[in-house]
Amino acid sequence: MKKRVxxxxxxxxxxxxxxxxxxxxxxxxxxxxxxxxxxxxxxSPKSLAVALALISTxxxxxxxxxxxxxxxxxxxxxxxxxxxxxxxxxxxxxxxxLTLVFYSVGSRSEGPQWVPLLLAVAPVPLxxxxxxxxxxxxxxxxxxxxxxxAWAVGRSVRSWRxxxxxxxxxxxxxxxxxxxxxxxxxxxxxxxxxxxxxxVIAHNVSMMVVQAGAAERVLEGGQRQVRDALDAIARTGRxxxxxxxxxxxxxxxxxxRAALRPQPGLDDLEQLVASVREAGLPVRLRIDGxxxxxxxxxxxxxxxxxxxxxxxxxxxxxxxxxxxxVGYDRGGVxxxxxxxxxxxxxGRGTGHGLVGMxxxxxxxxxxxxxxxxxxxxxxxxxxxxxxxxx
Numbered sequence: 610m611k612k613r614v615x616x617x618x619x620x621x622x623x624x625x626x627x628x629x630x631x632x633x634x635x636x637x638x639x640x641x642x643x644x645x646x647x648x649x650x651x652x653s654p655k656s657l658a659v660a661l662a663l664i665s666t667x668x669x670x671x672x673x674x675x676x677x678x679x680x681x682x683x684x685x686x687x688x689x690x691x692x693x694x695x696x697x698x699x700x701x702x703x704x705x706x707l708t709l710v711f712y713s714v715g716s717r718s719e720g721p722q723w724v725p726l727l728l729a730v731a732p733v734p735l736x737x738x739x740x741x742x743x744x745x746x747x748x749x750x751x752x753x754x755x756x757x758x759a760w761a762v763g764r765s766v767r768s769w770r771x772x773x774x775x776x777x778x779x780x781x782x783x784x785x786x787x788x789x790x791x792x793x794x795x796x797x798x799x800x801x802x803x804x805x806x807x808x809v810i811a812h813n814v815s816m817m818v819v820q821a822g823a824a825e826r827v828l829e830g831g832q833r834q835v836r837d838a839l840d841a842i843a844r845t846g847r848x849x850x851x852x853x854x855x856x857x858x859x860x861x862x863x864x865x866r867a868a869l870r871p872q873p874g875l876d877d878l879e880q881l882v883a884s885v886r887e888a889g890l891p892v893r894l895r896i897d898g899x900x901x902x903x904x905x906x907x908x909x910x911x912x913x914x915x916x917x918x919x920x921x922x923x924x925x926x927x928x929x930x931x932x933x934x935v936g937y938d939r940g941g942v943x944x945x946x947x948x949x950x951x952x953x954x955x956g957r958g959t960g961h962g963l964v965g966m967x968x969x970x971x972x973x974x975x976x977x978x979x980x981x982x983x984x985x986x987x988x989x990x991x992x993x994x995x996x997x998x999x
Contacts, residue, residue, distance in 0.1 A: 624673050631709070632669035639666055639702045650700040652693030661690050665703035672713035680710040704752070711756045715763020716770075791964060798965035802910075802972065814846050821846065874908035875900070875935060875942070881916055882933060890923045890948075891930045898937035907993055910969040911935075911942055917966055918946035918989040926950025929986065941975070941994035949986040966991065 639662035643651050651658035665686035668679040683706050691699040821842040873881075882892045903911070915933055922931045929950040936943040963979050966989065970977040975993040982988050 625670075628673055629670045632667050632706075635666035635669060635702050635706055636663055639663075639700065642700065649697045650694050651690065652695075657693060661686060661693060662700075662702070665690055666706045669706050669709050672710045673717055676710065676713040676717045680707075680714050683707050683710050708756060708759045712759040712763040715760040715765075716767045717763070794964045795968065798968050801965075802968065814849050817842065817846050872905070872909050873912045874905070875903070875911050875915075877912060878915060878933065878935065881912070881919070885919045885923060885931075888923055890919070890926070892919065893930075893932045895932065895934045896937075897934060901937055903942060904995070907942070907973055907995070910972065911944060911991075911993055914944055914966050914969060914989070914991050915946060918944075921963075921989075922946070922948040922950065922987070926987065941992060944991045944993070945988065947982065947986060947988040 639651070640659065643655060643658045643662060651662060665683055668682045672679045683703065687699075687703045687707050690703045694700070821839045824839055878894055882894045885892050915935075919931060919933070922929065926948040927950050929948045931946065931948040934943075934945040934947075936945075963977075966979070967977055970991050970993065973993045975991060978988075978990045980988065
């Protein structure tokens with residue numbers, strides 16, 4: 610993964626192409642001065658000058674993969690070029706190449722044990738060149754300082770690159786962890802929904818079994834076909850309940866006590882609001898329209914949506930107030946939970962609560978909207994239609 614992320618910071622192929630072009634440009638520039646200008650800064654004969662020009666510039670093409678080797682070759686070639694040019698000043702292209710490879714030693718070298726030796730040997734060709742030209746050895750110090758500066762810049766770039774790679778890796782891992790957490794939240798919420806549906810469906814099927822048995826007992830006459838049908842209904846219902854307990858009952862292992870409690874609904878919102886008030890969040894409850902009897906699964910999901918929205922407000926809204934509005938109409942039920950929390954903290958967090966709300970709303974083909982309010986705070990709005998459960 611590290612290599613893949615590092616490629617986001619620098620592309621090795623583009624680096625190789627760029628270095629090759631740079632080395633070619635330096636080599637052609639050197640050859641042009643030798644062949645067309647009779648430049649004495651390369652020495653003579655021309656065959657030696659051409660060889661020195663190529664040896665001192667072409668290694669730049671490999672400075673990314675083999676920085677120490679390239680630096681050693683170019684350093685020796687620089688000394689040879691300075692000696693061959695006596696009594697003239699040596700050409701500038703070899704020193705440009707030397708500066709580039711010293712930068713690469715700082716930015717690319719993975720073998721630090723050889724770096725001090727290279728830096729210690731580097732002044733020797735420069736001092737020799739100065740003495741050969743009849744100059745003081747101190748004249749080579751500015752060139753050596755320039756090479757040290759190039760190496761230091763390379764080290765700084767290498768440090769920045771490593772930090773960038775580490776940051777990219779951390780961001781990628783964080784994104785993967787968030788994805789895993791979101792998947793885990795979906796799985797947990799679906800398990801919770803499955804447990805609740807187990808209660809709802811098992812209760813309703815059990816009622817069907819009881820009613821079928823009661824109808825068979827009060828049936829008059831010898832209507833054999835009707836009795837057989839009622840008996841089949843009761844038998845199938847009992848079998849269905851047993852199978853549901855086998856398949857979904859395992860979900861009760863971690864919540865056996867809660868399994869014995871009746872499932873809540875919108876009629877229990879007063880108790881929910883009161884408990885949230887006791888926890889420190891002032892909440893108002895408003896009911897619009899005429900309350901009606903809802904399917905048990907929808908009633909339970911509506912309650913859970915309000916519960917989760919208030920929990921999020923209690924966690925993230927800070928000093929604030931909240932309002933719960935439940936509206937009944939002929940098509941279903943509408944829920945709105947608003948808080949007056951300040952700034953971006955309102956309604957924020959891991960987002961797992963919103964995942965659970967969306968799962969519940971999607972189960973009934975409803976709509977969910979959760980967003981910041983322009984006047985401040987956060988609002989969750991949901992609509993659960995009747996008769997559209999999937």
